[in-house]
Amino acid sequence: MKVLQTILLTITVAVLAFAEGPKKAENFTLQDINGKKHSLVDYKDAEAIVVMFIATQCPVSNAYNERMAALHKDYQEKGIVFLGINSNKQESIEEIKGHAAEHGLTFPILKDHKNVIADKFSASFTPEIFVLSGGLDILYHGRIDDSQREARVTTKDLRKALDEILTGRPVTTTETKAFGCTIKRVS
Amino acid sequence: MQFIFWIACGLILLTGKGQPAVVSRQQTSAAIEVRPIDANTLNILLHRRNGRVLMLNVWATWCVPCVEEFPDLVRLDASHRTKGVDVVTLSIDYEDEIESKVKPFLRRMKAGMPAYVNAFAKQEDFITALSPEWSGAIPATFVFDSSGSLRETLVGKQSFKSFVTAAEKVLRKRK
Numbered sequence: 001m002k003v004l005q006t007i008l009l010t011i012t013v014a015v016l017a018f019a020e021g022p023k024k025a026e027n028f029t030l031q032d033i034n035g036k037k038h039s040l041v042d043y044k045d046a047e048a049i050v051v052m053f054i055a056t057q058c059p060v061s062n063a064y065n066e067r068m069a070a071l072h073k074d075y076q077e078k079g080i081v082f083l084g085i086n087s088n089k090q091e092s093i094e095e096i097k098g099h100a101a102e103h104g105l106t107f108p109i110l111k112d113h114k115n116v117i118a119d120k121f122s123a124s125f126t127p128e129i130f131v132l133s134g135g136l137d138i139l140y141h142g143r144i145d146d147s148q149r150e151a152r153v154t155t156k157d158l159r160k161a162l163d164e165i166l167t168g169r170p171v172t173t174t175e176t177k178a179f180g181c182t183i184k185r186v187s
Numbered sequence: 188m189q190f191i192f193w194i195a196c197g198l199i200l201l202t203g204k205g206q207p208a209v210v211s212r213q214q215t216s217a218a219i220e221v222r223p224i225d226a227n228t229l230n231i232l233l234h235r236r237n238g239r240v241l242m243l244n245v246w247a248t249w250c251v252p253c254v255e256e257f258p259d260l261v262r263l264d265a266s267h268r269t270k271g272v273d274v275v276t277l278s279i280d281y282e283d284e285i286e287s288k289v290k291p292f293l294r295r296m297k298a299g300m301p302a303y304v305n306a307f308a309k310q311e312d313f314i315t316a317l318s319p320e321w322s323g324a325i326p327a328t329f330v331f332d333s334s335g336s337l338r339e340t341l342v343g344k345q346s347f348k349s350f351v352t353a354a355e356k357v358l359r360k361r362k
Contacts, residue, residue, distance in 0.1 A: 059249040124342070125324035146309065149281070177314045179279050181250060182324040182343045 022137040022174075025051075025130065028117050030085070030110040033097050038083060038108055044134040047079035048165045050158070053118060054084045054109070055126040056091045056099040058181035063148045064127050065103040071144070072107045075162055082107035087118035088126075088184045115185045125180030131161055131171075139165060142176030213299045219290045223282050223306030229316055232275065232303075234335040240272045240357050241331040242350070245317070247279045248288040252344035253326040257296050259347040260328075263354065264300045271333075272354050277303045279310075279325065330357045 029039040043049050052068065055061040072082045084107055086096050093111050100109055112118055121130060131140035140161040145153045161171045213219055224232070233241065244260055246253035264274040278289050282304055293302055307313035314323045318337055321327060330339035330353050338360065339353040 057251070124322045128322075146311070177311045177321075177323045179247075179310055179314075179323045179325060182252060182326070184252075 022133075022139060025132050025136045025138055026120050027136065028120065030112060030117060032108040032110050033093050033100065036108070038110060040132065040136055043081045046081040046134050048139065048162060049081045049083065049132040049134070049136075050075075050162070051121070051130040051132060052082065052084050053087060053121075053123045053126050053128040053183065055086065055088050055181060055183075056095050057088070058126045060148055060178075060180050061126040062103075063150075064144050065105060067144055067150065068127070069104045069106070071158065071162075072105075076107075078166055080162060080166075084109035085112050085117055085123075086110070087112035087115040087123065089115065089186050090184055115183060118183050118185070123183060125182055128180060129158055131158070131165070133165075138174075139171050140174055143178035146176075146178065148179070212301060213293075219293045219298075219302065221278070221285045221289050221293070221302045221304055224277060224303035225306045226312065226316060228303070229313075233331055236331070236333045236335055238271065238333045240333060240354060241335075242272060242274045242328055242354055243317070243331065244274070244276050244326065244328045245279060246276060246326050248284070248292050249280070250325050254292070256326055256344045256346075257292075257298070259345065259350055260300070261296055261298050262347055263350045264298075267351070267354055271358060274300045275303070276300055277305065279305045279313075282306055328353070330354065332357050332360060 025040065027040045029037055031037050040049060050071075054068070068082075068084075076082065084100075084105065086109055096109055096111065099105075110117075118124075123130075127144060129140070129142060129144060130138055133139055140158070142157060144158045145156045147153045157173060157176045161173070164171050222228070232243075242260075242263070246257065248254070260274055260276065263272070267274070276293075276298065280289050285304055289302070289304060305313055307316070310323070314321055317327075317329055318340055321329075321340065321342070324342055326342075326344060328341040328345060328350070329337055330341075332338050338357045341349060341353055
């Protein structure tokens with residue numbers, strides 16, 4: 001009897017999870033470091049929107065500067081939009097501007113004062129990635145790849161997800177984990 | 188094949204063989220010992236508790252809030268070691284940074300607690316082994332009770348007071 005109950009419960013949970021579909025992101029509007037406003041709904045026609053919570057002082061995020069610049073370069077012309085978000089309370093707009101120029105980060109970087117957007121996304125570390133559809137479904141959440149040291153990378157998770165989206169396939173791995181720096185929130 | 192692997196893990200757990208096992212306290216600050224930790228060693232560390240609570244701090248030398256809270260962990264070790272709490276540190280610096288970065292830092296902190304460096308092949312396996320709910324953000328401190336069950340998770344920089352509160356909460360449940 002207990003076995004039957006367990007099987008029924010498992011099936012119910014699986015059906016509910018399937019019926020629930022992907023989680024949705026809430027639209028937001030933020031200014032980038034040059035004062036231009038960006039809303040997620042502005043990009044409803046994009047193939048995908050890559051939202052990257054990044055930092056200027058986090059060594060893990062900094063280890064990915066070149067890889068983020070390369071991803072932007074490789075995928076922007078394929079219709080994918082990249083938005084960096086800096087939610088760290090101690091990193092100023094001037095500091096973010098200098099950091100972006102120094103490291104060749106040419107995608108818009110939005111300043112999330114008082115970590116309101118990090119809270120909406122439940123983002124907790126940098127670099128933390130969310131890939132959204134034009135309709136704001138969360139298609140992928142997690143890391144860029146599986147090693148801070150580029151030479152040790154074995155899975156390029158973000159590239160894989162973007163390639164799947166571009167070819168119209170469902171994203172096979174929708175959640176990954178990695179070490180990162182805690183987002184420094186206002187208290 | 189998987190079956191044989193888990194049998195082997197079980198035997199290791201029961202017999203305590205298959206070193207490197209759990210690291211003991213540092214004998215002198217001049218001879219700091221830092222061991223790599225893999226799934227087997229972590230399993231032993233979490234479950235061979237001898238009635239003691241474990242506060243496992245995950246940190247890195249490059250992580251500013253980790254470095255800032257570290258003196259409070261050393262203080263916690265001093266104040267709660269005799270009350271049944273084992274404070275253990277686990278760095279996610281790379282194994283090839285043990286000599287150049289991890290040991291000098293621990294020496295500077297006069298850290299007498301057992302110290303490890305992550306040696307899991309996949310960081311995701313390490314994160315999930317500690318807590319499936321954990322995002323991987325550091326610093327993170329996990330408080331396990333004397334049966335090896337996770338009771339408290341502290342993510343982000345903590346104060347001495349918050350470390351003590353978490354430790355004593357789990358200690359009280361032990362009684």
